[in-house]
Amino acid sequence: MYDELLKRPIIPVIVIDREEDAEPLAEALLAGGLDIIEVTFRTPAAAGAIKRVHRAFPEMLLGAGTLLSAEMAERAIEAGVSFGLAPGLNPKVASYFQSCGGLFVPGVMTPSEIEQGLELGCRLQKFFPAGEAGGPAMLKALAGPYASQGVRFCPTGGVNLTNMRSYLELPIVASIGGSWLATRQQIADGEWAAITRQAKEAMALARR
Ligand code: 3PG
Numbered sequence: 001m002y003d004e005l006l007k008r009p010i011i012p013v014i015v016i017d018r019e020e021d022a023e024p025l026a027e028a029l030l031a032g033g034l035d036i037i038e039v040t041f042r043t044p045a046a047a048g049a050i051k052r053v054h055r056a057f058p059e060m061l062l063g064a065g066t067l068l069s070a071e072m073a074e075r076a077i078e079a080g081v082s083f084g085l086a087p088g089l090n091p092k093v094a095s096y097f098q099s100c101g102g103l104f105v106p107g108v109m110t111p112s113e114i115e116q117g118l119e120l121g122c123r124l125q126k127f128f129p130a131g132e133a134g135g136p137a138m139l140k141a142l143a144g145p146y147a148s149q150g151v152r153f154c155p156t157g158g159v160n161l162t163n164m165r166s167y168l169e170l171p172i173v174a175s176i177g178g179s180w181l182a183t184r185q186q187i188a189d190g191e192w193a194a195i196t197r198q199a200k201e202a203m204a205l206a207r208r
Contacts (some may be wrong), residue, residue, distance in 0.1 A: 001103040004061055005124060006174050008036045009206040010164075012181035013065060013156060015040050021128060021187050026057045028192035029182065032199020038085055038177060040065035041072050047079045051151070054080030067104075070096045071179030077102055085154075085177075087128050089113050093119045105154060109133040114146055124152050125176060131158025136154070136166045143172040161202060163197055 012034055017023060022039075029037060039050050041064055053060055063083040064076035076084050084097055089106035097104035098121065106117050107128040107154040117125045127139060134141075139153060155167050156177035165178040167173050181202060 002124060005036075005105075008034075008061065009036050009168055009175050010034060010181070010199075010202050011036055011063070011156075011177040012156060013040060013177050013179045014049075014182055014187070015179065016045050016049045016187055017043050017184065018188070019045040019052060021190070022049035022052040022192065023056050024184060024192050025187055025195065026050075026053045026060055028195040030057065030060065031044050032094050032196040032201045033072045033203040034099060034181070035059060036061040036063070039081075040066040040080035041050050041068075041076065042066050042162065047075050050076065050081055050200040063105075067093050068092065073097055083145055085126050087126070089117055089120070089122075091116075091120060094122060103143065107168075111142065111145070114142065114151060118151060122151055124154060126177070127153040127155040128153035129157025129161075130167070130176075133157075135163075137171055138168060139167070139170055140196055143170065147172050161198075161205065165205060 062081050064081045066071050067084045067086045070092040073093045077100050083103040087104040087107040094104045105124050105126050107126045108114050108124050123132045152174035154175045157180045159176045160180050164176050165177050181198050
């Protein structure tokens with residue numbers, strides 16, 4: 001799963017209010033070249049949406065976000081995800097994922113958290129909230145001591161079409177995540193063509 005994640009430069013961060021929007025959303029992202037999705041556990045529809053994507057689009061790399069407890073991790077795994085993310089580093093979530101053979105990407109923003117993540121075997125870490133935590137300059141500084149430790153980052157929080165290249169150009173950055181690719185409002189309004197267009201725009205920039 002780690003290698004599969006490293007092949008994807010962009011992770012759309014999804015907040016979904018109606019689980020029946022899951023299939024058209026996944027279809028729109030796939031049409032835009034994104035075969036990965038992070039469905040955040042911020043709404044009651046999250047687990048149902050994950051189940052629907054798992055059933056209808058097995059080709060989609062399916063993850064859950066905002067996993068704040070082992071109980072949430074369990075629900076995410078049950079729904080069918082193969083990876084999970086969180087804004088923070090909860091060892092219980094990490095060990096639950098690892099016991100199920102899933103990959104957990106903990107949220108970090110300091111050297112000590114990076115080291116705790118490495119201790120837990122998490123080589124891919126979410127740098128969150130990336131903009132507020134110092135952006136590309138901070139990641140460049142963190143690469144000094146930590147690049148040789150094999151850790152890679154997925155910055156999210158304030159990442160968008162305008163600044164994504166400045167993150168992706170750093171070797172320590174594996175991918176970026178963002179909610180702008182398919183906003184909560186766009187999903188609620190069924191703006192599938194706009195979501196496909198945004199995904200295409202971002203993928204074109206990522207590949208440059
Ligand atoms: C996340 O959980 O990764 C963030 O909410 C995404 O941040 P963004 O909305 O600034 O893209």
